[in-house]
Amino acid sequence: MDINQLIQEAERAKKKAYAPYSKFTVGAALLTKDGTVYHGCNIENAAYSVTVCAERVAIFKALSEGVNEFSALAVTANTDRPIAPCGACRQVITEHCHKGMKVIMANSKRETHECTVGQLLPFAFSREDLNEQHDE
Ligand SMILES: O=c1ccn([C@H]2C[C@H](O)[C@@H](CO)O2)c(=O)[nH]1
Numbered sequence: 001m002d003i004n005q006l007i008q009e010a011e012r013a014k015k016k017a018y019a020p021y022s023k024f025t026v027g028a029a030l031l032t033k034d035g036t037v038y039h040g041c042n043i044e045n046a047a048y049s050v051t052v053c054a055e056r057v058a059i060f061k062a063l064s065e066g067v068n069e070f071s072a073l074a075v076t077a078n079t080d081r082p083i084a085p086c087g088a089c090r091q092v093i094t095e096h097c098h099k100g101m102k103v104i105m106a107n108s109k110r111e112t113h114e115c116t117v118g119q120l121l122p123f124a125f126s127r128e129d130l131n132e133q134h135d136e
């Protein structure tokens with residue numbers, strides 16, 4: 001699966017978005033090591049803060065099926081520049097995807113921007129920081 005195909009999968013996922021409040025639809029496509037693609041779309045809620053982004057939906061779908069080895073993530077929306085995942089999603093992506101994994105950001109004009117997970121969230125707080133947890 002090449003990058004353009006993965007973006008196309010993200011575009012398909014975007015069509016399923018449930019975004020009646022923002023009207024801002026987002027699609028994500030998560031490629032697993034074995035070549036399976038998990039789709040994600042944003043799912044909003046009348047209690048706005050309960051909304052889940054497309055990226056996290058894709059990751060949580062895979063994890064909930066016992067799949068946790070990923071090789072690329074594509075995200076797309078109707079933005080002027082290729083859509084950049086929000087901070088909450090960057091934290092979740094960092095927890096479950098290796099540092100060198102490619103993140104492909106795109107928009108509906110098929111403009112793209114690529115970076116690695118490590119570049120997406122430098123100096124990330126991670127599970128390693130919890131190892132030496134002491135009370136004062
Ligand atoms: O990277 C992003 C940024 C935003 N959203 C969603 C959340 C909300 O439903 C809407 C507007 O923020 O877009 C995503 O799914 N992914």
Ligand SMILES: [Zn+2]
Pocket residue numbers: 053054055056085086087088089090
């Ligand atoms: Zn997000």
